[in-house]
Amino acid sequence: MNKFDPTKLRTKFDNTSEGWLVQVYSADRRLLCVFDSSHAWTFLLGSGFGLLLAVGWFNLASYSPSKTYEPSTAPPEMWID
Numbered sequence: 304m305n306k307f308d309p310t311k312l313r314t315k316f317d318n319t320s321e322g323w324l325v326q327v328y329s330a331d332r333r334l335l336c337v338f339d340s341s342h343a344w345t346f347l348l349g350s351g352f353g354l355l356l357a358v359g360w361f362n363l364a365s366y367s368p369s370k371t372y373e374p375s376t377a378p379p380e381m382w383i384d
Contacts (some may be wrong), residue, residue, distance in 0.1 A: 320322040
């Protein structure tokens with residue numbers, strides 16, 4: 304009878320460690336750059352954090368008191384021609 308091996312058990316959400324790789328080559332077949340799954344996860348986390356920061360910054364700016372400009376009525380001390 305086979306024994307249960309928990310290392311072979313894969314969950315539904317355990318696809319983050321799957322290996323995929325995108326290699327970009329130039330016209331003369333030289334490797335330019337390589338993208339793997341960790342790059343995609345880092346990009347998505349950074350995009351989410353940036354969106355959260357932008358929304359927070361917009362909400363903070365919209366509730367801050369506005370400063371109205373009041374021009375000075377006193378003439379300058381010295382006129383320069």
